[in-house]
Amino acid sequence: MSLKGKDIVSIRDLSKGEILEILNHAKEMIPVAKGKKKLKLLEGKILASLFFEPSTRTRLSFETAMHRLGGSVIGFADPSITSLRKGENIVDTIRMADAYSDVIVIRHPKEGTARMAAEFAEAPVINAGDGAGRHPTQCLLDLFTILMEKGKLEGMKVVLLGDLKYGRTVHSLAYALALFGAELVFVSPESLRMPKEIVEDCIELGVEPVSTTDLEKAIRDADVLYVTRIQKERFPDPTEYSRVIGSYKVDMNLLKHAKEDLIVMHPLPRIDEISPEVDKTRHAVYFKQAFNGVPVRMSILSKVLGG
Amino acid sequence: MKKELKIPRIKDGTVIDHITAGQALKVLRILGIPEGTKSIVSVAMYVKSKKMGKKDIVKVENRELDPEEVNKIALIAPKATINIIRDYKVAKKFRVHVPDEIVGIVRCPNPNCISNSEEPIESRFVVVRRDPLVIKCYYCERKPDNIADNII
Numbered sequence: 001m002s003l004k005g006k007d008i009v010s011i012r013d014l015s016k017g018e019i020l021e022i023l024n025h026a027k028e029m030i031p032v033a034k035g036k037k038k039l040k041l042l043e044g045k046i047l048a049s050l051f052f053e054p055s056t057r058t059r060l061s062f063e064t065a066m067h068r069l070g071g072s073v074i075g076f077a078d079p080s081i082t083s084l085r086k087g088e089n090i091v092d093t094i095r096m097a098d099a100y101s102d103v104i105v106i107r108h109p110k111e112g113t114a115r116m117a118a119e120f121a122e123a124p125v126i127n128a129g130d131g132a133g134r135h136p137t138q139c140l141l142d143l144f145t146i147l148m149e150k151g152k153l154e155g156m157k158v159v160l161l162g163d164l165k166y167g168r169t170v171h172s173l174a175y176a177l178a179l180f181g182a183e184l185v186f187v188s189p190e191s192l193r194m195p196k197e198i199v200e201d202c203i204e205l206g207v208e209p210v211s212t213t214d215l216e217k218a219i220r221d222a223d224v225l226y227v228t229r230i231q232k233e234r235f236p237d238p239t240e241y242s243r244v245i246g247s248y249k250v251d252m253n254l255l256k257h258a259k260e261d262l263i264v265m266h267p268l269p270r271i272d273e274i275s276p277e278v279d280k281t282r283h284a285v286y287f288k289q290a291f292n293g294v295p296v297r298m299s300i301l302s303k304v305l306g307g
Numbered sequence: 308m309k310k311e312l313k314i315p316r317i318k319d320g321t322v323i324d325h326i327t328a329g330q331a332l333k334v335l336r337i338l339g340i341p342e343g344t345k346s347i348v349s350v351a352m353y354v355k356s357k358k359m360g361k362k363d364i365v366k367v368e369n370r371e372l373d374p375e376e377v378n379k380i381a382l383i384a385p386k387a388t389i390n391i392i393r394d395y396k397v398a399k400k401f402r403v404h405v406p407d408e409i410v411g412i413v414r415c416p417n418p419n420c421i422s423n424s425e426e427p428i429e430s431r432f433v434v435v436r437r438d439p440l441v442i443k444c445y446y447c448e449r450k451p452d453n454i455a456d457n458i459i
């Protein structure tokens with residue numbers, strides 16, 4: 001099995017075996033990601049980092065990953081400085097980047113842009129987020145975090161909390177967790193429930209997810225609590241929003257009901273869905289999770305470049 | 308009254324039968340008829356049918372539709388049958404079949420999909436399920452609820 005030359009547009013492009021290959025390799029990348037070990041796996045390779053929409057966190061994580069492995073980076077962080085404003089199409093930019101580089105990382109506000117880029121580029125294309133769409137490297141680093149903290153994915157009881165309807169990060173994650181046989185509990189306000197389609201995908205993979213609005217009960221025997229933001233815009237009524245936010249806040253009061261080794265995850269940035277007092281507890285792994293983006297992306301880059 | 312009286316028999320050409328009632332005009336549009344056609348086209352809508360209750364029928368004279376162009380019809384009329392007529396006789400008869408990929412026929416209903424922008428690509432859908440027909444945008448992976456309304 002080789003991931004060399006493979007486009008990673010959606011988590012669904014990867015088999016279970018391929019995901020494991022990336023995650024296992026990411027473990028070896030940790031000391032390199034921390035700068036404790038030198039490994040010039042990608043010396044002489046160039047990454048084209050095309051951010052048609054700013055996302056500092058994801059971009060820095062990819063660029064750090066490339067530099068740590070001895071490669072270099074070209075690209076842009078903001079489309080306003082490129083000729084795109086003058087009406088050049090994206091495909092032409094992709095063709096140019098393809099000619100200059102060995103691997104392309106792309107983020108764009110329109111859904112499906114990475115898939116289109118993969119059609120036109122010879123070099124492997126990695127999707128760093130397309131609109132409300134897919135973000136497979138986020139999904140991989142989430143799986144990696146659970147694997148590192150818990151030692152396994154299978155049988156883990158994972159609670160996904162927040163906006164499960166529009167948040168497509170949780171859609172990919174639910175699919176991937178079901179693929180690995182995790183137990184799933186979906187906690188959200190009634191109006192932001194997990195779409196039927198995703199629930200059906202999980203069932204097809206042999207996992208029967210539980211949907212509930214009761215967070216306190218859901219976390220009692222949970223191993224992982226994955227928190228996502230609920231956006232104010234989703235609620236026409238501001239008092240309804242306040243009520244929802246209040247009942248889904250992750251704080252010490254809530255965590256009293258949790259197992260001692262429950263881990264709390266969040267893709268960051270957070271606003272106020274997790275109280276700062278939680279940061280100091282052993283439950284909080286979201287900063288580690290953010291760091292994990294680097295070894296996971298190192299692993300992905302070296303795998304698709306045949307390292 | 309026999310249906311032959313409603314639509315005249317044709318000598319040579321194609322008869323598309325068992326079209327989902329009400330979809331005949333869309334079928335013509337998908338086939339690019341009558342744009343630039345020299346053929347005589349007759350349409351019967353809401354004809355009584357034993358199998359379907361009601362159905363539409365389209366007859367195109369002096370033109371034999373090939374299976375590939377006819378398969379597009381399957382998107383809106385999955386039960387349609389095609390009869391190729393030569394000298395008043397049915398020379399060939401086949402059912403429509405939905406292709407595995409549908410390119411350039413259905414518009415993605417997602418306004419934020421890259422296939423709806425000024426890029427050199429055509430709309431593209433992958434067939435997820437055939438009965439009932441479910442298709443998924445190759446680019447944004449959304450599944451349109453109403454295929455017929457999104458035919459280009």
Ligand SMILES: [Zn+2]
Pocket residue numbers: 112415416417420421422444445446447448449
């Ligand atoms: Zn689309």
